[in-house]
Amino acid sequence: MTTMMKAAVVYGQGDLRLVEMPIPEVPKGSIRIRVVACGICGTDKRIYRQGDYRASYPVVTGHEVAGIVEAVAPGVTKVKEGDRVCVAPGHGCGVCRMCQRGQPNVCTNPFPSLGYRINGGFAEYMAVPEHILRLGFVNPIPATLSFDQAAMSEIVACCLNGQRNSPVQAGDTVLVIGAGPAGIIHSQLARLRGARRVILTQRSRDRLLLAASRFPIDRLVASSEEDLSQAVREETGGEGADVIYVCAPSREAQEMALRLVANRGRICLFGGLPRDDCTVHLDANALHYKEFFLAGASSSLPEDNREALRLLAGREIDPDLLLTHRFPLDQIHTAFDVIESRRCIKVVINP
Numbered sequence: 001m002t003t004m005m006k007a008a009v010v011y012g013q014g015d016l017r018l019v020e021m022p023i024p025e026v027p028k029g030s031i032r033i034r035v036v037a038c039g040i041c042g043t044d045k046r047i048y049r050q051g052d053y054r055a056s057y058p059v060v061t062g063h064e065v066a067g068i069v070e071a072v073a074p075g076v077t078k079v080k081e082g083d084r085v086c087v088a089p090g091h092g093c094g095v096c097r098m099c100q101r102g103q104p105n106v107c108t109n110p111f112p113s114l115g116y117r118i119n120g121g122f123a124e125y126m127a128v129p130e131h132i133l134r135l136g137f138v139n140p141i142p143a144t145l146s147f148d149q150a151a152m153s154e155i156v157a158c159c160l161n162g163q164r165n166s167p168v169q170a171g172d173t174v175l176v177i178g179a180g181p182a183g184i185i186h187s188q189l190a191r192l193r194g195a196r197r198v199i200l201t202q203r204s205r206d207r208l209l210l211a212a213s214r215f216p217i218d219r220l221v222a223s224s225e226e227d228l229s230q231a232v233r234e235e236t237g238g239e240g241a242d243v244i245y246v247c248a249p250s251r252e253a254q255e256m257a258l259r260l261v262a263n264r265g266r267i268c269l270f271g272g273l274p275r276d277d278c279t280v281h282l283d284a285n286a287l288h289y290k291e292f293f294l295a296g297a298s299s300s301l302p303e304d305n306r307e308a309l310r311l312l313a314g315r316e317i318d319p320d321l322l323l324t325h326r327f328p329l330d331q332i333h334t335a336f337d338v339i340e341s342r343r344c345i346k347v348v349i350n351p
Contacts, residue, residue: 002023003022003023004020004021004022004023005020005021005022005023005123005124005125006018006019006020006123006124006329006330006351007019007020007021007060007119007122007123007124007329008060008061008062008122008123008329008332008349009021009058009059009060010047010048010055010057010058010059010060010061011057011058012051012057012058013048013049013050013051014048014049016048016332016333016336018329018330018332021123023124023125024119024125024126024127025127026071026072026073026127027073027127027128027129027130028073028130029073029075029076029130029133029134030073030076030127030128030129030130030132030133030134031069031070031071031072031073031076031079031128031133031138032069032070032071032125032126032127032128033065033067033068033069033070033085033087033125033126033128034067034068034070034124034125035065035066035067035121035122035123035124035125035126035351036066036067036068036147036350036351037065037066037067037146037147037148037150037151037348037349037350038062038063038064038065038066038120038121038122038151038348038349038351039062039064039151039152039154039155039346039347039348039349040062040064040335040336040339040346040347040348040349041063041064041154041155042180042249042339043061043063043115043116044061044062044063044115044122045336045339045340047059047061047115047116048061048336049336049340052116053275054113054116054117055116055117056112056116056117059115059116059117059118059119059120060115060119060120060121060122060123060126061115061116061120061122062115062120062121062122062123062349063088063089063113063114063115063120063121063154064121064151064152064153064154064155065086065087065088065114065120065121065126065151065154066084066085066086066087066141066147066148066150066151066153067084067085067087067121067126067147068082068083068084068085069081069082069083069085070125076133078133078138079133079138079140083140084140084141084147084150085138085139085140085141086138086139086140086141086150086151086153086154086305086309087114087121087126087128087132087137087138088132088137088138088139088153088154088157088300088302088305089113089114089115089120089132089137089154089299090104090105090131090132090135090136090137090299090302091104091105091107091110091111091112091113091114091131091299092104092105092107092110092111092131092135093107093108093109093110093111093131094131094134094135095109096108096109099135102301103301104135104301104302105161105298105299105300105301106298111129111131114129114132121349121351122329122332122349122351123329123351124329124351135302136302136303137302137305139153139302139305139306139309141309142309142310142312142313144313145309145312145313145319148319148323148326148348148350149312149319149320149323150309150312150319151348152308152312152317152319152322152323152346153305153308153309153312154300154305154308155181155182155185155346156185156308156311156312156317157300157301157304157305157307157308158182158270158297158299158300158304159182159185159186159189159270160189160300160304160307160308161297161298161299161300161301161304162186162245162268162270162295162297163186163189163190163193163245163268164304165268165295165296165297166243166244166245166266166267166268166293166295166297167193167243167266168189168190168193168194168195168242168243169193169194169242170193170194170195170196171194171195171196172190172194172195172196172242172243173195173196173197173198173199173235173236173241173242173243173262174186174187174190174195174197174198174199174241174242174243174244174245175199175201175232175241175243175244175245175257175260176190176198176199176200176201176244176245176247177201177202177244177245177246177247177248177250177253177256177257178201178202178246178247178248178250178253178271179200179201179202179204179207179208179210179211180207180247180248180342180345181322181345181346182245182247182270182271183200183202183211183245183247183248184200184211184214184215184322184345185317185322186245186247186270187200187211187215187217188215188317189317190243190245191216192311192316192317195243197218197219197235198217198218198219199217199218199219199220199221199231199232199235199241200212200217200219200220200221201220201221201222201223201228201231202221202222202223202248203222203223203224204222204224204342205220205222205224205225206342206343207342208220208221208222210343210344210345211345214321214345215321218235219231219235228256228260229256229259229260232260236262239262239263240260240261240262240263240265241260241261241262241265242262242265242266243265243266243267243268244257244260244261244265244266244267244268245268245270246267246268246269246270246271247270247271248271249271249272249273249274250271250273251273251277251278251279251280253271254269254273254280255280255281257269258280258282258283258286258287258294259283259286261290261292262290262292263290263291263292264290264291264292264293265290265292265293266292266293266295267292267293267294267295268295268296268297269294269295269296269297270297321345322345322346323345323346323348324344324345324346324347325338325344325346325347325348326347326348326349326350327347327348327349327350328349328350328351329349329350329351332349335347335349
């Protein structure tokens, strides 16, 4: 077997290079996979194009990973060579109070994150950190899913976590702010959970039309052309949205959600904000008198990833409608250009 592999390495802001590097060793107590598909996340774009304080450069990004188990460390019995698996970026230690409560996504002593400080999936091979295997973030791919389709499971899992924190109830009107992949998935999960109406908003009408061409949405609101507050009032008889998922990294969007939520409504701040602009204005009296609930959503739980694979395998969330572009590893720069253009939903790299 050759000892070298191709990988896409981010050396710093705006500096992404295709290189040859050694194939990683099999970690003690874990596995090495041959990567077949890895989705591009908005986080990957930020680490590469804008820079991210949480990343350690140089780093191989990519954390939406599907592949084949290529080597197994002695004593590992959870998986075997040849298994088709998805790998999600769990970073829990497994022993802290949060991990013991089943919440490794908010571990108080987290391990370095896959694709941030540990090399991820934009490479021909990837070493799976021991804690990721131990905590259940390596899961078998159902026979009905291809590797490309299965790579959609990580972002679906993150949305499932957000929906657990801010649940949709039958008959709700749901507002989703941001028509990127996460916003589209939230809109479809809301429908699966019995939402009466789903409103999807985005500044760009083109992005909304792309979403509507593939998924059923009750109302589209291009906020650069239409008053979102008025649209929500029209759809809810002036009461506000029962559930709001903010899937845009925007302080303005988060503050808008605080104004548009109904009495006893739920808000999920699904998208993080830039570190230097992460303070929002909250009307504490509105929170007090309307009794609405405000939650965050960070990554996912092991069971979310298994549920995501089930939903995709059963086509309750159709992976083929999410996946719009595929590129080989040597065209990863073009793939990031497509992401930047926003004329896509999900983009997958095939190393």
